[in-house]
Amino acid sequence: MKIIPLITAVLVTAFLYALVFERDALLAFAQGTDSENVQTEDAKDSSEAGEEVEKAIRVVAIKSEAQQIDSAVVLRGQTEAARMVEVRAETSGQVISEPLRKGSFVNQGQLLCQLDPGTRDASLAEAQARLAEAKARVPETQARLDEAMARLDEAKINDNAASKLSQGGFASETRVASTQAAVRAAEASVAAAKSGLQTTGAGIQSAEAAIAAVEKDIERLQITAPFEGLLETDTSELGSLLQPGGLCATILQLDPIKVVGFVPETEVDRVEIGALASARLSGGREIQGRVTFLSRAADTTTRTFRVEINVANADLAIRDGQTAEIIIAADGAKAHLLPQSALTLNDDGDLGVRTVDENSKSKFVNLKLLRDTAEGVWVEGLPEQANVISIGQEYVIDGVPVDATYKEPDQ
Template sequence: MRLISFVNAVLVIVALYFLVFERDALFAFAGRGDDQENTAAETASVTETLAENAIGVVAVRSQAREIGSAVQLRGQTQANRQVEVLAETVSTVLSEPKRKGAFVEAGDLLCELDPGTRPASLAEAKAALLEAESRVPEAEARLQESHARLAEAEINLVAARKLSETGFGSETRRISSEAEMSSAKAGIKSAEAGLEATQAGIEAAQAAVAAAQREIDRLTIEAPFKGLLESDTAELGSLMQPGSLCATVIQLDPIKLVGFVPETEVNRIIVGSMASAQLVTGLQVEGRVTFLSRSADETTRTFEVEITVPNPDLQIRDGQTANIQIAAEGVKAHLLPQSALTLNNEGNLGVRTVGTGDVVNFMPVHLLRDTAEGVWVGGLPETTDVIIVGQEFVTSGVTVAPTYREATQ
């Protein structure tokens, strides 16, 4: 058994030697030289056949161009300011109503309410204030009198002590002088407390006057800013409660365009950038970005953006739909027919191109802008041969016979 295994190993080594080092001689001995020539001829023939049977496609040699890659949003117009002017007190309306759509200036009267007994309350509060102020001189006089008594008590006490020390005065007189001194100090404290009470009474009376005046001021409800009335003011004779609606005022000049930008595009927007929009009415407007939210909406994961637009003639109304374009940094892109776009087996959007040796390649793209002339796409090399006719009938790796068309066609 060992001898047979040894012989088999030797035969395998010899066979490998001839296959590796003497291959040509072995094939010539076996008559395969002509087969190689025949194989080469067959390969050339197959190549020619494939070239003849290659699928014809139409391609365009596209050159990338720089475009302004605006961030496109869909939003709506919104009043710059809108306030519901509410009543702050209870009373009935005395003024004639203003109708919605009317222009108002800041400070214009919207609703005037019945004063009732409020003027009398104000007069009473002012009288109380005068009475409290009249007590001030009396309280100050008492304080001065107390200081005078204290000074007199101090003199008497000094004299009593000296007489007592020299033996000319009795001890009883000294003790009496000390008692007068203590009483004078107590009188000063009492006078000071009375003066403070008088001052407190004045402050309370002043607060009462201010409250009564404030209550009267609430009877006149004025426009907080220049704008339009979005609703009628309160009707004559209607009873107003605190929180009752007097009128709704909106400001439309300037006006805001409000949209929501996805988180993938938010870093391309800068506050202060120029923006344009087309309203559903066809009106074209321009403005600047004045606000970009720092917090995303929890549901849509989008960020609010506001654009301020001049509206002097009030052609733009609140709540109109707008297609917004915000200027951003330019990018390189290719302008291609929309029909050139296709999908690969994985469902990725892209185009089929003609590569080296007229072999088809698939290149993914991303849409930048859709126009009447075609679509602007990014993600392609600077110069690319894009198949625009026949791309749906070929796949990657297939050899084609391209016919080139001018890019402007």
């Protein structure tokens, strides 16, 4: 009774073995064919398939052709007032003028703050009186000098005569000594008269300097706008006391306005003074101008160079400090427009694409990225015409045979 279940288990095991491990032979036996021929055919098919896979890897490629583009320099920056000045007092005084409110437009030379003159008018009158007094002394000191000069001439004549008479024995030595003393006394009088005249001249110059100083101080009582522009702050309030250096007002000049950006050192040689530039403000407004300044020294932190673009702003609608996307025109270049997905890196970390060469083999080409757009990326470094692998580039290396299926660039 126990042998039958055992035999049944052995038969079931043998059948399962044949079904799983000898399936081909079992099917061949059932179809009446030779199992060895079946295995041979299977091995042959497998070998041919392996050779086919090894021979070429299927990829998708794009037939790209170089196009002429305007390789503009793209930056981010902001608007900046052409001039911004904090107008400050140069003398002390109490403000006696009504204030102008911020946002007001002022012309060049317009009064911003008027200071109380105090005793400056009296000081000016005193200095003018000293000048008149000093000038009145000029005729008197000049007359003294003329008188001293005449006495000197007389003394010299007497001395000359006494000397000649003394040589002939007609005058005593005492007389000669007396005439010589008179000459020396006359010379001293002339020197004193000249000194008095110089003192009078110095007094005149001192009085004139005092007048100029007081007049200049009086001029500083009127604080005016150095150029036309907008008030960024209120002018000083009526009754406030300004000391030297005290702030009267802040003025902005917004016409023309500057758009300022910073060019990386890799792009600085492509920017030229006078180049046409455009900018798009954060609100969507587009403006145009020309490059007026390019720094010769790089920022020590960012290693970038400051560039300034002058833009007309007659309506003063562009404000100081608005964010702007800047595009500066540069020399055109030949470039390829490729999908961003076609870009890859080689083993050295270089950016580029894999192409299909004339022998239908994969080849890596280094590229330089010029511009990123919604349609794709503009790159240079490829020949005029190139077959760029867009799908499958990550599965091949240089020299690997590929079977490329081509599609249009916009597909």
